[in-house]
Amino acid sequence: xxxxxxxxxxxxxxxxxxxxxxxxxxxxxxxxxxxxxxxxxxxxxxxxxxxxxxxxxxxxxxxxxxxxxxxxxxxxxxxxxxxxxxxxxxxxxxxxxxxxxxxxxxxxxxxxxxxxxxxxxxxxxxxxxxxxxxxxxxxxxxxxxxxxxxxxxxxxxxxxxxxxxxxxxxxxxxxxxxxxxxxxxxxxxxxxxxxxxxxxxxxxxxxxxxxxxxxxxxxxxxxxxxxxxxxxxxxxxxxxxxxxxxxxxxxxxxxxxxxxxxxxxxxxxxxxxxxxxxxxxxxxxxxxxxxxxxxxxxxxxxxxxxxxxxxxxxxxxxxxxxxxxxxxxxxxxxxxxxxxxxxxxxxxxxxxxxxxxxxxxxxxxxx
Amino acid sequence: xxxxxxxxxxxxxxxxxxxxxxxxxxxxxxxxxxxxxxxxxxxxxxxxxxxxxxxxxxxxxxxxxxxxxxxxxxxxxxxxxxxxxxxxxxxxxxxxxxxxxxxxxxxxxxxxxxxxxxxxxxxxxxxxxxxxxxxxxxxxxxxxxxxxxxxxxxxxxxxxxxxxxxxxxxxxxxxxxxxxxxxxxxxxxxxxxxxxxxxxxxxxxxxxxxxxxxxxxxxxxxxxxxxxxxxxxxxxxxxxxxxxxxxxxxxxxxxxxxxxxxxxxxxxxxxxxxxxxxxxxxxxxxxxxxxxxxxxxxxxxxxxxxxxxxxxxxxxxxxxxxxxxxxxxxxxxxxxxxxxxxxxxxxxxxxxxxxxxxxxxxxxxxxxxxxxxxxxxxxxxxxxxxxxxxxxxxxxxxxxxxxxxxxxxxxxxxxxxxxxxxxxxxxxxxxxxxxxxxxxxxxxxxxxxxxxxxxxxxxxxxxxxxxxx
Numbered sequence: 054x055x056x057x058x059x060x061x062x063x064x065x066x067x068x069x070x071x072x073x074x075x076x077x078x079x080x081x082x083x084x085x086x087x088x089x090x091x092x093x094x095x096x097x098x099x100x101x102x103x104x105x106x107x108x109x110x111x112x113x114x115x116x117x118x119x120x121x122x123x124x125x126x127x128x129x130x131x132x133x134x135x136x137x138x139x140x141x142x143x144x145x146x147x148x149x150x151x152x153x154x155x156x157x158x159x160x161x162x163x164x165x166x167x168x169x170x171x172x173x174x175x176x177x178x179x180x181x182x183x184x185x186x187x188x189x190x191x192x193x194x195x196x197x198x199x200x201x202x203x204x205x206x207x208x209x210x211x212x213x214x215x216x217x218x219x220x221x222x223x224x225x226x227x228x229x230x231x232x233x234x235x236x237x238x239x240x241x242x243x244x245x246x247x248x249x250x251x252x253x254x255x256x257x258x259x260x261x262x263x264x265x266x267x268x269x270x271x272x273x274x275x276x277x278x279x280x281x282x283x284x285x286x287x288x289x290x291x292x293x294x295x296x297x298x299x300x301x302x303x304x305x306x307x308x309x310x311x312x313x314x315x316x317x318x319x320x321x322x323x324x325x326x327x328x329x330x331x332x333x334x335x336x337x338x339x340x341x342x343x344x345x346x347x348x349x350x351x352x353x354x355x356x357x358x359x360x361x362x363x364x365x366x367x368x369x370x371x372x373x374x375x376x377x378x379x380x381x382x383x384x385x386x387x388x389x390x391x392x393x394x395x396x397x398x399x400x401x402x403x404x405x406x407x408x409x410x411x412x413x414x415x416x417x418x419x420x
Numbered sequence: 421x422x423x424x425x426x427x428x429x430x431x432x433x434x435x436x437x438x439x440x441x442x443x444x445x446x447x448x449x450x451x452x453x454x455x456x457x458x459x460x461x462x463x464x465x466x467x468x469x470x471x472x473x474x475x476x477x478x479x480x481x482x483x484x485x486x487x488x489x490x491x492x493x494x495x496x497x498x499x500x501x502x503x504x505x506x507x508x509x510x511x512x513x514x515x516x517x518x519x520x521x522x523x524x525x526x527x528x529x530x531x532x533x534x535x536x537x538x539x540x541x542x543x544x545x546x547x548x549x550x551x552x553x554x555x556x557x558x559x560x561x562x563x564x565x566x567x568x569x570x571x572x573x574x575x576x577x578x579x580x581x582x583x584x585x586x587x588x589x590x591x592x593x594x595x596x597x598x599x600x601x602x603x604x605x606x607x608x609x610x611x612x613x614x615x616x617x618x619x620x621x622x623x624x625x626x627x628x629x630x631x632x633x634x635x636x637x638x639x640x641x642x643x644x645x646x647x648x649x650x651x652x653x654x655x656x657x658x659x660x661x662x663x664x665x666x667x668x669x670x671x672x673x674x675x676x677x678x679x680x681x682x683x684x685x686x687x688x689x690x691x692x693x694x695x696x697x698x699x700x701x702x703x704x705x706x707x708x709x710x711x712x713x714x715x716x717x718x719x720x721x722x723x724x725x726x727x728x729x730x731x732x733x734x735x736x737x738x739x740x741x742x743x744x745x746x747x748x749x750x751x752x753x754x755x756x757x758x759x760x761x762x763x764x765x766x767x768x769x770x771x772x773x774x775x776x777x778x779x780x781x782x783x784x785x786x787x788x789x790x791x792x793x794x795x796x797x798x799x800x801x802x803x804x805x806x807x808x809x810x811x812x813x814x815x816x817x818x819x820x821x822x823x824x825x826x827x828x829x830x831x832x833x834x835x836x837x838x839x840x841x842x843x844x845x846x847x848x849x850x851x852x853x854x855x856x857x858x859x860x861x862x863x864x865x866x867x868x869x870x871x872x873x874x875x876x877x878x879x880x881x882x883x884x885x886x887x888x889x
Contacts (some may be wrong), residue, residue, distance in 0.1 A: 338817070340816065340818070345829055345831065349803075352803075356829055358828040359825070360827070
């Protein structure tokens with residue numbers, strides 16, 4: 054029995070009174086619903102690395118690896134569970150120091166429809182510059198995705214995950230550690246999975262690091278999307294922003310919980326979080342809990358905000374006055390709402406690719 | 421304001437003195453079903469109340485501690501060391517002259533009789549477990565306004581109390597509401613008849629004097645259709661090296677078109693656990709406002725709540741918290757929009773200093789059937805020095821697409837520019853800081869009766885002493 058498995062089996066099932074498990078209890082996202090059970094014969098999704106235009110990548114490697122440790126502590130339950138089920142399915146994406154390319158990298162993860170798991174570790178070398186697009190697609194029953202990353206000094210990394218799986222459940226854990234003076238743009242575009250439980254954590258423990266977290270989520274039909282985003286500032290002169298947009302249609306439920314932590318010593322930290330939910334249907338519901346813990350008094354500023362509401366009547370009226378139908382006007386406003394975070398995720402090429410990746414889901418959202 | 425003036429006015433936690441213990445009945449420390457039944461027997465209560473108390477006691481015993489807030493501090497409460505009932509006077513008097521002298525002196529020092537003369541419609545003064553003084557203006561009594569201590573309310577209006585008691589805060593709500601229901605004593609009972617407007621506030625003052633004392637007052641305010649009332653509550657306790665426990669329950673019922681404003685200034689000493697459940701139900705077009713000032717205490721966990729049950733009802737919670745050395749103010753608000761066209765507003769301000777921790781914990785929900793609700797939550801926090809902490813834990817659950825909900829929070833320190841500006845106008849650095857802090861609290865103080873606002877400003881000026889350098 055490995056260390057992770059031993060740790061997992063020693064834990065109790067997390068209670069729903071625990072903030073992290075309030076809206077999606079553990080048994081709802083566990084592959085079998087039985088806390089004590091660790092599934093055997095966990096499959097591995099198909100992986101392919103290329104540039105976004107299909108050309109092969111030079112200089113960057115994607116190789117199988119022995120167990121890679123999570124760079125910092127998160128939730129012991131999910132970390133140890135995913136470390137256990139991804140054993141033997143670990144890959145390391147290595148970007149050498151000073152490596153750069155104008156063309157984004159594309160990691161295609163194709164699921165096969167069973168219980169599958171993958172640990173992807175990204176190592177970005179000092180002063181490297183890379184845009185990494187990760188697309189998950191295919192039929193899915195249950196996918197456990199552990200994504201860990203460490204960025205080198207002065208590196209500039211854009212990391213965007215697009216979830217397009219057909220149905221099933223996604224249990225996702227991200228643990229991203231930012232290097233000194235590095236800049237990270239981290240995007241989540243979700244238009245798949247019937248049920249998602251994501252625990253996304255960032256650690257800014259080196260001075261001068263900067264983080265921009267963006268989300269564009271389409272929650273339709275009976276989807277249940279639960280994203281917890283935790284950003285910890287422990288080093289001085291660190292900066293973070295989070296902007297999370299969710300459009301909720303059908304009878305879907307979206308949950309956005311944030312924890313912004315400024316620890317003692319993180320002087321001149323500058324941090325802000327915004328959660329926006331657009332409610333499109335009477336049966337849809339949106340829950341936001343943006344939390345803030347500040348232990349340092351010498352901060353540039355820390356704040357958070359959340360806003361929930363329907364499509365703006367006056368904006369819709371304006372568009373209808375210009376000849377659009379009610380449906381067309383609403384569709385345009387929903388697209389604009391999601392697009393406002395998509396445009397921040399990268400340049401024109403990345404944006405066009407993202408739009409093409411989610412446009413079919415956009416059409417279905419307000420139908 | 422000059423520091424000397426502030427010091428002269430409030431001293432070092434000016435309410436920190438204690439009188440020699442004055443008791444006609446004092447229970448041994450510790451809680452059991454027997455203690456609960458004994459309290460009920462002493463008060464000669466009806467059978468149904470005894471039964472509710474006993475059920476609540478068993479619920480308290482079986483209910484775990486809350487899974488949120490300052491769990492470490494909560495685990496520090498030793499329920500076996502608390503005295504659950506202490507009667508200091510055999511009767512609730514209507515004349516201050518009849519109140520035992522040392523207790524009267526205490527309330528004189530707190531300025532209660534003077535305030536009653538100047539600007540109050542009625543006063544209840546509670547000392548330990550029971551009210552020792554109670555009065556109401558005759559004109560209000562003749563209009564049918566009932567303002568009694570809770571025990572008298574139960575004796576004189578048992579049907580009304582039975583109808584509303586536990587209707588807003590059931591004993592199963594949380595561990596401390598169960599504890600309060602089991603051992604409650606004192607508090608206020610108010611009924612305002614249809615269409616009656618009580619122009620001047622009524623006040624209750626709660627004083628803990630004895631060591632290891634538990635104070636469990638129960639307040640029930642019913643405002644009938646189209647009526648209005650402003651209730652003001654103050655709390656203090658002496659400074660001891662051992663802890664005291666204050667665990668109140670307040671239930672408000674605002675019928676159609678009624679308006680209840682409930683203002684609290686708690687200034688507990690730093691050895692008091694203040695674990696309070698406050699909740700109101702607003703019926704059609706009614707308004708409930710909680711104006712809540714939290715200064716002092718070792719740990720405060722208090723989240724005034726409003727259930728907006730009737731269409732067009734409105735709720736407002738304005739709160740300030742000051743967390744000083746060794747203190748944790750875990751305060752906030754809860755508002756549940758159950759009906760259409762309901763509106764609410766929460767404004768929370770906190771200051772952390774000398775290692776104190778100020779937390780805002782809130783919840784707003786909009787139910788699926790509540791159309792066109794609007795709500796706004798604003799939390800601002802100031803951290804004044806190294807080692808202090810502030811947290812914000814807001815929860816927003818929206819299940820109706822027509823709702824417009826906003827929440828914003830910010831954490832900052834006092835701006836050097838503001839301090840410099842005030843110093844260039846001749847103020848010392850400490851005075852400048854005190855003025856900025858009072859300005860930060862201004863949205864709260866302007867909602868208070870003037871006498872309270874002045875007192876609060878003095879308190880804050882004093883707390884800012886020694887903040888510089």
